[in-house]
Amino acid sequence: MLNQSIAEVSLAEKIIAGDARALARAATWIENRRPEAEHLLRELFPRTGRALILGITGAPGAGKSTLVDQLARALRAEGKTVGVIAVDPTSPYSGGAILGDRIRMQQHHSDPGVFIRSMATRGWLGGLAAATTEMTLLLDGAGFDAILVETVGVGQDEVEIARLADVTLVVMVPGMGDDVQAIKAGIMEIADVFVINKADLAGADKLERELRSYLTLAHRADGWVPKIVQAVASxxxxxxxxxxxxxEYHSRGRSRERAADIWAIRLREMLREKILDRLPAAEFAAGGREVAERRRDPYSVLKEWLERI
Ligand SMILES: Nc1nc2c(ncn2[C@@H]2O[C@H](COP(=O)(O)OP(=O)(O)OP(=O)(O)O)[C@@H](O)[C@H]2O)c(=O)[nH]1
Ligand SMILES: [Mg+2]
Structure with a gap:
C-alpha cells in the first residue's frame, strides 16, 4: 500500500512536470479502469479547471479530425499547449478512423506541446461521457492550455460530452443530407458554434441560410445565438x-450554477457506477431469473443488494 502511494505521488509530479510518458501511462490507467487512476485524479484535481475545453462533434466523415488538427496547429502557433482526445464510441478496438487520425496527427508527434489520445470506451459502465470526463481531467490537471475532444454522432453520448466542453462545435457538411430539420432535435441545443465544413463543396451557403432561419426561431435559455462559420478544414x-x-462564446463565461449543475449530474453518475461496480454481472443474471420465475419479488432482491453494498 505504502509503495503504491509513493509511486502515485511521483507519477502525478512527473505529469505536472510535463513528462509525456508518465501522462501516457496515466491515460492507459484511465482507459483500463485501473484503480490507481482514481488516486491520481484526486491529486491532480486541484489543478484542473484552467484549460479551454472544446468539444468537436458531427456526423462520420464531416472533417472533425481535420478541423481538430488545424485548430491544434493554430493554438500551437499562439504558443498554447494542446491535448487531443479522439473518442471512438462505435468500436471497442481502434478502427480505421483512429488509424487515419494517427497518421494525420503524426506531424505533431515530435512536438511535446501536443498530446494525442484516441480512446475506446470498453468496460466503462458509466459510458463514454464518464471515460471522457476522466481523460479531460487528466489533461487539464497536466496543465494543457486547450483540450480538443472529438466525438462522432448525434446521440445521447454527444449531449453528455457537450456538458463537459466549455464550447461545443458541431461540424456539418453541405449536401450530405445534413438537413437542418433532421438534426435539430439533438444537436441544435448543444451547438455553441456551427462549422459548415467542406465549404468548397456545393450547398454551403444554402445550408448556412437554413441554419440561420432555424436559429431565428430557436431561442436558447442563455440568450446565445450560435455562431455559424464556413470552413475548408483540409x-x-x-x-x-x-x-x-x-x-467569443467562452468569454461570456460559464456561470457558476452551470458548473455546479454539471458536477451534480456527474456525481450522480459516479455514484451509480461505484454501486454497479460492487455487484458482479452474474448477480444480475441470477436475480433476473429468480424474479422472472416468481421465486422472488424484485423489491426484496434490491433490498438485499443494497444491504450488502
Ligand atoms: N473537400 C473537403 N474535404 C475535406 C475537408 N475537410 C476534411 N475533408 C476530407 O474529409 C474526409 C474525412 O475527414 P476526417 O477529418 O477524417 O473526418 P472525421 O469527421 O474526423 O471522420 P470520422 O472521425 O471518421 O467520423 C477526409 O478525406 C478529409 O481529407 C474540406 O474542408 N473539404
Ligand atoms: Mg475523426
Whole structure:
C-alpha cells in the first residue's frame, strides 16, 4: 500500500512536470479502469479547471479530425499547449478512423506541446461521457492550455460530452443530407458554434441560410445565438474564424450554477457506477431469473443488494 502511494505521488509530479510518458501511462490507467487512476485524479484535481475545453462533434466523415488538427496547429502557433482526445464510441478496438487520425496527427508527434489520445470506451459502465470526463481531467490537471475532444454522432453520448466542453462545435457538411430539420432535435441545443465544413463543396451557403432561419426561431435559455462559420478544414480555411467564434462564446463565461449543475449530474453518475461496480454481472443474471420465475419479488432482491453494498 505504502509503495503504491509513493509511486502515485511521483507519477502525478512527473505529469505536472510535463513528462509525456508518465501522462501516457496515466491515460492507459484511465482507459483500463485501473484503480490507481482514481488516486491520481484526486491529486491532480486541484489543478484542473484552467484549460479551454472544446468539444468537436458531427456526423462520420464531416472533417472533425481535420478541423481538430488545424485548430491544434493554430493554438500551437499562439504558443498554447494542446491535448487531443479522439473518442471512438462505435468500436471497442481502434478502427480505421483512429488509424487515419494517427497518421494525420503524426506531424505533431515530435512536438511535446501536443498530446494525442484516441480512446475506446470498453468496460466503462458509466459510458463514454464518464471515460471522457476522466481523460479531460487528466489533461487539464497536466496543465494543457486547450483540450480538443472529438466525438462522432448525434446521440445521447454527444449531449453528455457537450456538458463537459466549455464550447461545443458541431461540424456539418453541405449536401450530405445534413438537413437542418433532421438534426435539430439533438444537436441544435448543444451547438455553441456551427462549422459548415467542406465549404468548397456545393450547398454551403444554402445550408448556412437554413441554419440561420432555424436559429431565428430557436431561442436558447442563455440568450446565445450560435455562431455559424464556413470552413475548408483540409485547406486551413475558416480556422481563425472558428477559434474566434469559440472564444467569443467562452468569454461570456460559464456561470457558476452551470458548473455546479454539471458536477451534480456527474456525481450522480459516479455514484451509480461505484454501486454497479460492487455487484458482479452474474448477480444480475441470477436475480433476473429468480424474479422472472416468481421465486422472488424484485423489491426484496434490491433490498438485499443494497444491504450488502
Ligand atoms: N473537400 C473537403 N474535404 C475535406 C475537408 N475537410 C476534411 N475533408 C476530407 O474529409 C474526409 C474525412 O475527414 P476526417 O477529418 O477524417 O473526418 P472525421 O469527421 O474526423 O471522420 P470520422 O472521425 O471518421 O467520423 C477526409 O478525406 C478529409 O481529407 C474540406 O474542408 N473539404
Ligand atoms: Mg475523426
Amino acid at each position: 485547406d486551413g480555411k475558416g480556422i481563425v474564424e472558428t477559434m474566434a467564434a469559440a472564444r
